[in-house]
Amino acid sequence: MADEKKFVKEITPQSEDFSRWYIDVIRKGDLMDYTPVRGCIVFKPDGFELWERIQEAMDRRFKETGHRNAYFPMLIPESFLQKEKEHVEGFNPELPWVTEAAGEKLEERLALRPTSETMIGHMYSQWIHSHRDLPVLINQWANVFRWEKRTMPFLRTSEFLWQEGHTAHATEGEARQETMQMLEIYREVVEQVLAIPVWKGQKTPSERFAGAVETYSIEAMMKDGKAVQAGTSHYLGENFAKGFDIKFLDRDNQLKYVHTTSWGTSTRLIGSMIMVHGDDRGLALPPRVAPTQVVMIPVGPVKLREKVMERFDPLFDDLQAAGVRVRADLREETPGWKFNEWEMRGVPLRLEIGPRDVDKGEVVLARRDTGEKMAVAIDQAVEKIGELLEEIQENMFQKALSFRNDHSHLHINTLEELKGHITRAEKEAKVAGWVLAGWCGEDACESKVKEETKFTSRNIPFEPPVTKETCIACGQKAQHTVWFSRAY
Amino acid sequence: MADEKKFVKEITPQSEDFSRWYIDVIRKGDLMDYTPVRGCIVFKPDGFELWERIQEAMDRRFKETGHRNAYFPMLIPESFLQKEKEHVEGFNPELPWVTEAAGEKLEERLALRPTSETMIGHMYSQWIHSHRDLPVLINQWANVFRWEKRTMPFLRTSEFLWQEGHTAHATEGEARQETMQMLEIYREVVEQVLAIPVWKGQKTPSERFAGAVETYSIEAMMKDGKAVQAGTSHYLGENFAKGFDIKFLDRDNQLKYVHTTSWGTSTRLIGSMIMVHGDDRGLALPPRVAPTQVVMIPVGPVKLREKVMERFDPLFDDLQAAGVRVRADLREETPGWKFNEWEMRGVPLRLEIGPRDVDKGEVVLARRDTGEKMAVAIDQAVEKIGELLEEIQENMFQKALSFRNDHSHLHINTLEELKGHITRAEKEAKVAGWVLAGWCGEDACESKVKEETKFTSRNIPFEPPVTKETCIACGQKAQHTVWFSRAY
Numbered sequence: 001m002a003d004e005k006k007f008v009k010e011i012t013p014q015s016e017d018f019s020r021w022y023i024d025v026i027r028k029g030d031l032m033d034y035t036p037v038r039g040c041i042v043f044k045p046d047g048f049e050l051w052e053r054i055q056e057a058m059d060r061r062f063k064e065t066g067h068r069n070a071y072f073p074m075l076i077p078e079s080f081l082q083k084e085k086e087h088v089e090g091f092n093p094e095l096p097w098v099t100e101a102a103g104e105k106l107e108e109r110l111a112l113r114p115t116s117e118t119m120i121g122h123m124y125s126q127w128i129h130s131h132r133d134l135p136v137l138i139n140q141w142a143n144v145f146r147w148e149k150r151t152m153p154f155l156r157t158s159e160f161l162w163q164e165g166h167t168a169h170a171t172e173g174e175a176r177q178e179t180m181q182m183l184e185i186y187r188e189v190v191e192q193v194l195a196i197p198v199w200k201g202q203k204t205p206s207e208r209f210a211g212a213v214e215t216y217s218i219e220a221m222m223k224d225g226k227a228v229q230a231g232t233s234h235y236l237g238e239n240f241a242k243g244f245d246i247k248f249l250d251r252d253n254q255l256k257y258v259h260t261t262s263w264g265t266s267t268r269l270i271g272s273m274i275m276v277h278g279d280d281r282g283l284a285l286p287p288r289v290a291p292t293q294v295v296m297i298p299v300g301p302v303k304l305r306e307k308v309m310e311r312f313d314p315l316f317d318d319l320q321a322a323g324v325r326v327r328a329d330l331r332e333e334t335p336g337w338k339f340n341e342w343e344m345r346g347v348p349l350r351l352e353i354g355p356r357d358v359d360k361g362e363v364v365l366a367r368r369d370t371g372e373k374m375a376v377a378i379d380q381a382v383e384k385i386g387e388l389l390e391e392i393q394e395n396m397f398q399k400a401l402s403f404r405n406d407h408s409h410l411h412i413n414t415l416e417e418l419k420g421h422i423t424r425a426e427k428e429a430k431v432a433g434w435v436l437a438g439w440c441g442e443d444a445c446e447s448k449v450k451e452e453t454k455f456t457s458r459n460i461p462f463e464p465p466v467t468k469e470t471c472i473a474c475g476q477k478a479q480h481t482v483w484f485s486r487a488y
Numbered sequence: 489m490a491d492e493k494k495f496v497k498e499i500t501p502q503s504e505d506f507s508r509w510y511i512d513v514i515r516k517g518d519l520m521d522y523t524p525v526r527g528c529i530v531f532k533p534d535g536f537e538l539w540e541r542i543q544e545a546m547d548r549r550f551k552e553t554g555h556r557n558a559y560f561p562m563l564i565p566e567s568f569l570q571k572e573k574e575h576v577e578g579f580n581p582e583l584p585w586v587t588e589a590a591g592e593k594l595e596e597r598l599a600l601r602p603t604s605e606t607m608i609g610h611m612y613s614q615w616i617h618s619h620r621d622l623p624v625l626i627n628q629w630a631n632v633f634r635w636e637k638r639t640m641p642f643l644r645t646s647e648f649l650w651q652e653g654h655t656a657h658a659t660e661g662e663a664r665q666e667t668m669q670m671l672e673i674y675r676e677v678v679e680q681v682l683a684i685p686v687w688k689g690q691k692t693p694s695e696r697f698a699g700a701v702e703t704y705s706i707e708a709m710m711k712d713g714k715a716v717q718a719g720t721s722h723y724l725g726e727n728f729a730k731g732f733d734i735k736f737l738d739r740d741n742q743l744k745y746v747h748t749t750s751w752g753t754s755t756r757l758i759g760s761m762i763m764v765h766g767d768d769r770g771l772a773l774p775p776r777v778a779p780t781q782v783v784m785i786p787v788g789p790v791k792l793r794e795k796v797m798e799r800f801d802p803l804f805d806d807l808q809a810a811g812v813r814v815r816a817d818l819r820e821e822t823p824g825w826k827f828n829e830w831e832m833r834g835v836p837l838r839l840e841i842g843p844r845d846v847d848k849g850e851v852v853l854a855r856r857d858t859g860e861k862m863a864v865a866i867d868q869a870v871e872k873i874g875e876l877l878e879e880i881q882e883n884m885f886q887k888a889l890s891f892r893n894d895h896s897h898l899h900i901n902t903l904e905e906l907k908g909h910i911t912r913a914e915k916e917a918k919v920a921g922w923v924l925a926g927w928c929g930e931d932a933c934e935s936k937v938k939e940e941t942k943f944t945s946r947n948i949p950f951e952p953p954v955t956k957e958t959c960i961a962c963g964q965k966a967q968h969t970v971w972f973s974r975a976y
């Protein structure tokens with residue numbers, strides 16, 4: 001036990017080293033483990049359950065909007081990847097290849113899918129012939145591979161889990177509408193379920209998905225001020241339709257290319273959630289995704305435990321019956337040790353009952369988000385807990401929103417000002433955050449910002465808090481107002 | 489349309505060529521498609537939805553029995569596979585290998601997992617130290633690869649989807665109990681949800697999972713009399729614990745190896761369900777898994793359609809509100825064409841409404857399983873449909889059970905009798921079915937049966953309908969009563 005107590009104490013403070021803090025909390029929170037395969041992690045049960053709840057929330061909304069799930073082969077023939085030029089250039093450097101199987105060398109190498117536009121494009125070309133075959137609205141839950149140099153658990157791993165939607169439409173308008181609809185679903189799930197505020201917006205051309213006409217994203221701010229691209233939705237135009245010859249006979253008897261979209265979110269959402277809500281005491285999980293929403297801990301002298309358990313057990317059953325994900329910690333450790341442990345694991349609410357609480361007909365509730373403790377009449381506990389879980393969910397979103405707003409800088413207008421801001425933040429060990437900047441639209445200006453500050457364009461928000469007039473790099477008239485920041 | 493009408497007519501009769509019948513119905517039923525990757529198929533939405541319902545039914549039961557989901561890397565280092573001798577011998581011939589990634593040759597080849605005992609064994613050795621860490625009860629939903637020579641959609645594909653449970657226990661007794669518990673869950677889901685009767689039993693040593701101490705299975709009879717192993721549960725003893733050094737400090741302060749189990753079911757259940765229930769008219773899907781449970785079709789002259797739709801639309805809404813998976817077919821095709829189409833797709837119930845039905849306040853219901861048609865008062869339709877779906881589910885199970893019993897031969901006692909039986913069946917173009925036979929326990933006798941008849945041992949049923957006294961091959965005293973048949 002002594003060891004484990006030390007573990008809890010050993011979480012590196014965020015202010016000291018955010019990356020080490022992150023690794024500490026996900027390991028001590030038992031969410032993942034490293035494996036001997038380069039960049040591949042195990043999603044342990046508590047980590048995987050977060051993904052299951054994200055899946056549930058996403059999948060329901062996909063189906064409500066008419067999408068159905070399917071499953072396509074993981075292995076992609078090399079020749080498929082070649083069919084869309086930008087696509088292969090974008091993904092080729094990161095691909096793992098199967099070159100032999102069942103004792104024989106393969107005639108053509110097979111890539112482990114980095115994404116499935118090519119395989120699905122090929123199949124759609126077989127399935128789509130007439131306007132009556134459209135739209136095709138399919139999603140896939142799958143593992144994907146990107147053999148990247150630097151990996152980070154959940155945020156960037158060689159193998160990760162995701163969903164990828166792939167749709168085909170008769171018209172550009174309908175495909176563009178689909179792209180926006182799915183981006184909005186992503187925003188809704190990420191804000192409402194994961195309590196992470198995001199900016200919806202358009203990626204600049206340099207940050208587009210390889211092969212897309214337009215890429216849209218939702219972008220979230222971590223507690224170190226860096227950004228995570230939390231979901232993307234692409235309007236692919238006719239690019240893949242041309243590469244894979246996906247044509248249909250329209251009502252006007254003309255043979256036309258379909259317009260396709262694709263959209264994805266992945267297990268990096270787990271990492272984002274941790275970096276948005278966690279603190280120096282450990283994980284902090286929003287009630288809607290927390291594997292355990294309430295942990296019940298009996299307190300007081302062991303010789304009075306029986307008396308406590310007489311109230312403890314029925315309350316546990318009542319909470320479970322009310323659909324609360326409740327867990328009882330009846331281990332031998334001290335209450336204090338358990339409090340630390342469950343705080344570290346991010347459980348939103350702790351419930352304590354001791355002999356004196358029983359006498360008073362009360363229980364004590366402690367919130368992970370605010371640290372607040374309160375006594376509640378035992379016969380009102382179930383109702384109160386339901387309310388508190390909602391309140392915590394909302395409060396966690398509001399806290400994240402305040403943090404984001406506090407670290408979003410709207411009045412930096414030149415590269416010099418930006419550099420000064422970054423230098424100041426570094427000197428004072430403060431979070432540099434995001435900067436809203438004007439951009440003339442030239443790649444060169446975007447590159448200049450990146451080279452000189454490591455800030456990259458996140459997206460061009462649909463509804464920027466202010467509109468910028470001049471390009472941060474060249475001072476010319478701005479065409480766009482863009483979020484810039486460091487990013488994962 | 490003419491084309492599609494022809495398609496329906498073109499289902500090869502089961503009696504003519506069962507394999508061709510199978511391919512016809514899964515393609516025309518839109519469940520799958522072939523791909524250019526050898527032995528890999530697309531699970532199309534209607535096929536994948538069957539898998540989603542199986543997943544739902546399994547996953548709920550896994551969780552109710554204390555298991556949690558996790559996710560382990562798909563790529564397995566070659567050295568891991570070497571650690572359990574029988575295991576590597578069993579799987580090595582079927583493995584695809586990643587040999588290069590991101591432009592570089594890998595130092596060690598990585599196999600695409602055929603199953604995950606080795607990767608999970610390695611991780612468990614890191615996680616398990618004390619008796620307090622036990623039991624570990626983890627399941628994984630994943631894609632797996634077995635590069636086999638002969639493939640068949642759903643039943644045997646190079647890539648398939650499955651769940652694999654992996655548990656570790658302090659004692660042999662507990663591990664054996666787990667093995668049996670999971671086998672019983674498989675039986676329950678396959679019988680109650682897929683309406684497929686199965687025999688629970690033990691595999692003979694020659695048919696054991698590579699590396700297991702004991703393998704248990706549920707075995708189902710297809711309509712061509714062949715068997716499908718529909719699920720397996722393995723007691724692995726200390727084999728993998730020794731290979732991967734999974735030890736724990738027990739209460740008695742002794743360092744001991746854990747006892748592990750593994751158990752799996754896969755997308756081959758989809759294929760089994762089709763081969764158990766389908767007929768010459770096409771698919772027949774049990775209501776509990778059918779993507780569409782009721783298809784509603786308006787009939788009668790188009791000029792009276794409006795009158796029909798006044799009753800049609802509210803009934804559709806009522807059924808949906810009652811949780812029935814209902815679909816309306818309002819296409820322009822003739823009712824007769826639609827009837828064929830939905831019969832072919834295996835929808836359990838068809839609902840027709842025409843103008844005369846409206847006058848009488850009735851609807852007509854037609855059952856896929858019996859062909860029976862009945863008029864039902866429209867205001868009782870929702871209730872009646874709920875009852876009928878239950879009835880159809882039960883009837884499909886009973887039909888499959890009768891078929892199985894009719895083709896299970898209990899009184900064949902010698903190899904000569906078995907050969908005679910098979911020859912007779914072939915001559916009369918009848919289903920040879922299964923044979924319950926005595927077995928002395930010698931591998932040589934089991935092999936002899938296989939070589940001379942192509943009948944392989946399926947399992948040693950826990951509760952055989954009769955007990956056999958002598959070995960079918962050598963005539964010596966039987967140690968076991970075994971199901972033999974041809975198998976997929």
